[in-house]
Amino acid sequence: MLERVLPRMRPPGGRHLRTFTSLTTAGLSEAILPSLTLIALVRSAGAERSGQVIFAQSLASIWFLLCDPRPEDAAQRFVPIEQRRSGHGSALFLRLLRWDVVIGVAATCVGLLGTAAARPLGLATDEFALMLCLAIATRGAMASHGTAGAAFALADRLRDLGLIRLSCAVVSSGLTMGGLFAGGPLGYLAGQALGALVMAAVLYGRATRVLLAALGPATAHVRFPADLAGFSVKASVGTFVAGVSDSGILAVAAMLGGPSLATILKIATAPGRLYANLVIPVAAMLYPRLAQAAAEEDGRVLIRRDLVRATLMLAVAGAACLAVTLPVVNDVLGMMYGHQYAEIGTVAALILAAECVRGLVCWSNVLPLAVGRPSWRLGYLTAEGLLLLGALLTAGRIASDAFGTSLLYACGALTVAVLGVTVWITLLRRIVNEGG
Template identity: 65%
Template structure:
């Protein structure tokens, strides 16, 4: 590994102009999807207080967990198997249309099931009328988003990630405007209604544009197609992995609501914002690497180009993470105090620790796509299961032992950083074995 790292350092070169434009577009979209909801959260906290805003966030996290359990996340299967089917039979577009239609249908079914469960919960006295309405609106919003991933895969498959970034940015602005307008007009319920309306509009736009660009590139979907061999097993593993990863995020807020109430939920939501911003810088890099690694592996070019690209990415993001922490260290308390009010300024130390965890984890952002691109989703699933158990365990211990919601959030932050360091070491050590398994003929 040391020799590989040394070669990567010597060969490292800046990304090309086209790559930078794509990265800029995806980064702008990711930051928009992180910054604009954070601005609306700031308005929500300032207008309603930590108790009510914590209930809103809790409702959104419950809805997110529900769809993580129900949504099969077919976008990874689309990115891996549509090119294979196109090369084999010329019916890649038929396979894609089948997958996206399944995604839409599953989203509608899961939304209906979630809404039907609410009256029963209300009759049992598990939720109040107001919280039931919050949950219903959050479920509708998440249900509309069910096909986003598969629709986005169409832009990756047709090498239009830059256009995807522009589209996502516009949709983020629309959702922000509707949610903020709803908040000022009618409070938390209309805030959630605005988000649901924005998600529904975005779902229609994504579907129409995604199917149009894919058909234009691969041809019309004129025939039925059988599922490629191995796709079902691949989809099961990637879907479970994505669900586990999402539960590690949304499940944290859900568990925080059960352990520490709305106050702990609000603190964690605020403190995790800087880390989410940084993660949105790393996610576009992984999105760009995914189709590139797939093309390299299917072309039989061997493992060397894959390892080279991965190590370059690791080094660049390590430098970016160090620079981010250096800039954030002296200003985080002040920024949070200005944004949410002086009473929240002390959360800055928690935010810094969670930002550090995000920077460490971001150096191996390729871990989310490398095993999938090489047809080894079991590696990702096993790691995500271990990571999710550790994070939930850290929060459980922090919530049970800490004397206050702030102390619980700080303990959780340090535990999250420790998990990130362990995970980064695991993936760097696993790079060559995964590449060997994915490209066995190159050894």
């Protein structure tokens, strides 16, 4: 396979490079700016209260992962099909977007009612209940971000999406920092909630205009395709399982080792999240290309070509990132978070290495969806989530302190990443053949 693709390897064209740069800049800003606000939170509020904030955010994230039907994945697969079939792709997209907003509002209301009920039962202190309410409001405002963003992919305007995300990230971080200085941890969460609302309003309006301009006005009432529900359920469950490796891990860490362990893991995963945000645009750009190729007669060849190119380029990017970061990670973390956190540089390095390895097959998150096989993605993410959770629980049993637990977990995460890449490279031919 490599022999057929390598002679045709070439750098991305100017248009693709501009799109990648826009999305990457947005992703990096969405990773760096929250990290800076987290630094300010840890330094001003301490590990204990910061851990409570992180725990509240993790619980809110898990709740919305459970409630999210992932209409953005369904939109990118079914809207082009509807557009070719009837010319009413825009009507289908707008219906999906409105349903996403309604579900997000309903999930927010239920989450707030549940938190209000937990407080008089003694399940949460007044302050933590308020933290959780603000975190739920933030996630609720973000519920339709993904579907609105899908409009830019469908309209081939991902570069515009990157610019919008960058601007909103700057505004959101400013509101978060202002809230922290004005009201401490509660103000920090309130600023995040306000920033999420601003981004939701901007994205919703802009996405609607962009899609209508590309696909035409929504002049008809379109029913949901028969297989959309099954596709969405599998995609949603897969995304929930994937969330276990992020928000779920932090929530379990807080219950297992207290706020200190959650804070250590949150800090140690920051470099890895930064790199993940760097490679996420690759998957975002590949999704519409893969979905279109899967519908063509020679799609298998096109899919293999794009995936091999992406994997080779990401191998170079990952190696360069590790070469630059590993020698300085201890010093940087100590300087940013305080000398007491310098020792977790080893943990951060291992988790960053795991993200670099996972990044090699970042396309694994969109390939099964593009070829109409969401069960492939669901099965893999379930296995990965269970292995990561098992690694954390095992580390908690073996280690005697928070640092030891985080170090053992990082070793497990790297092992899981290597196994995952091996699985996807081995199964690539079969996945393409069954989906094509």
